[in-house]
Amino acid sequence: MAKHITDPMMTGFRLEDLISENGVTFELGDEFREDDDDEEFSYSPYVQFSNEEMLNMLNMNGFEDENDRDNEKGSVSLYGMSFAKLRAKMTNLTADNKVMKFIKQKGVGEVVPANAQVTIHYIGYFEDRDEPFDSTYSSGKPKTIRLNQGYIIPGLEIGLSTMQKHEIAVFLIHPDLAYKAQGCPPRIPPNEEVVFVVHLVDYLDDGSADTYQNLKIEEKKSFKHVVEPVLHMLVAAKDCCAKFNTKQAIRKYKKIIDCLENVQLIDSLEEKEMNELLSKAYTNLAICYNKIELPRNACMACRRVPVPTVKTLYHFGKALLNLGEYTEAMKELQKAHALQPHNENITQAIQTTNAKQRQYLEIEKRLWKNCFKSGEKQTKVNEFRKVMREFCETIINDSYVKILCIPEGLTEEELQIVREEAATLGLNVVTSTRYGKKTMYLQKRKT
Structure with a gap:
């Protein structure tokens, strides 16, 4: 029977999965689908007139x-x-x-x-x-x-x-x-x-944006031929962002990245200029993903940035914060703060991350205190359920966090209470396996 991986973008997979006799199947959630039917210009509604x-x-x-x-x-x-x-x-x-x-x-x-x-x-x-x-x-x-x-x-x-x-x-x-x-x-x-x-x-005024399609195959591999169309495509993508057409902007940034990653460089000067353009495209792609609440995709884009900037680090930190990865979020935000210590947005994000992490650690401590194996089971069940409900409510009431890791080491009976409380409060319990390690998360449902 083929191995089933529900979230390959997050969990990863091994080469042996692909070459095994039974193969492997992947399941992608809604967040990876792009709606090709979304309106081209979000500021202009579909109002019909005779x-x-x-x-x-x-x-x-x-x-x-x-x-x-x-x-x-x-x-x-x-x-x-x-x-x-x-x-x-x-x-x-x-x-x-x-x-x-x-x-x-x-x-x-x-x-x-x-x-x-x-x-x-x-x-x-x-x-x-x-x-x-x-x-x-x-x-x-x-x-x-x-x-x-x-x-x-x-x-x-x-x-x-x-x-x-x-x-x-x-x-x-x-x-x-x-x-x-x-x-x-x-x-x-x-x-x-x-x-x-x-x-x-x-x-x-981005008339050269389409000239990339008219280039010969050999020219598409040459940075000097690709750079001008890419610059104009960046203008077009920025214009989509200004008009709040984020999905269209994402498609354009992906196209830019594809153009750049297929060129052959002839010297270090071309490499430097290409890395600057790639960094800009990947960073802006991450910003777009954060706007439509796909922080996992934003993280993947940030990790591909060749030369991270303050903007990259800040939005990487925001994406990690939304994923409940507080320690990693703090690392990226601290890097950004070191480069721009007087940036109020970065300072605010650090303060928010600190507060969220303290809150999470406090709830995690209470969960461990009331887990079944630490004392009389009958006296622990109700208190464990109460703390678990508070844990779920923390995610529901938090506008920043979309997904939060469930503490490791819980028994199957305790995990059943986690599932019950999550279902009652409208949260999903998702499981991720990466490099043989299994991790469970509470996740907000898409509205």
Whole structure:
């Protein structure tokens, strides 16, 4: 029968397990699953609108004339509006008048840079059609694209390159810079002018981030070819963190690490620069894991950091604190404190760790005092159960600690009381075997 390991990331396994006749099976908990269906931008909820509702919200008052003002709604919709009327109000973006623009709402900041990653909401219309042929509003999710990569029609590329963040603009595009003579039947007719109403939600100047995918196999092994895409990918990952899209940031940091760990270095200067980039990526990956309450993963990331910084040591200590590894947490935090003795966050973390460790040791002492083998069993059971319940409540009421080691050496009868009290209070009892040593933990359940 195959050996079953419930938590290989924590317990480890031996080579003989893999090559044994019966083999080995692994079980990964929910914390190692990544939800690929999470929203791309956490600040933008999945709110669905009809296209007509969105056009009313983005009303076209800038195109109204005297005859339109009798409209009882007070706004002009693209429904039924002739492109000739639109053209009369627009300015040219190209010398041949094939891309024209009207600014409905002014933006802020700089114009979108070349090769930027843009996030947009849009509606695309053909003339005399009742419904748009394309829209992001029906799903409630903006679209993120890279400019100058051939992902969108040339006329819209030209239009987007003139926009600012938060700008809403209307573009009228000639067929030559849209879908041309062939179109894309049946949805897109041939030789059709098109109007796009575009809201530039955000942009990110990391246009080189995708160039890694275009590198040749030999170039992906060269640090000098990989370093620029990696720098831009770090910018993109940081942007995800700023938008609280932590899971997306984790995926990006993992990709960065994979890129760097596959290069071949030619000298010590490249090694030094790569280690700095790897340290940054692993440290930020650990921070992300701490944010989504996966301290074990954070610890693994911190252990892979080539050149630990104060930030690395601090977040390593926080992860160990969350795992109830107080002695190890104190070691990392003390290292951080030695480098930045006046850092208040580090000082506070040390104080917290000290307090938690004293509390744990006190409860552990009481458990040993009341264990069955230290006296009359009948007089010990109730007191042991009482202390065990306090031990469980300590974890439940502690916002820092997610998992805590059960003291070693308890009898099976005592461990049964541990399981009963844990079940009553909604905690899991998990067992880990590493290098032949069996350890039991109390763990908070995922909500």
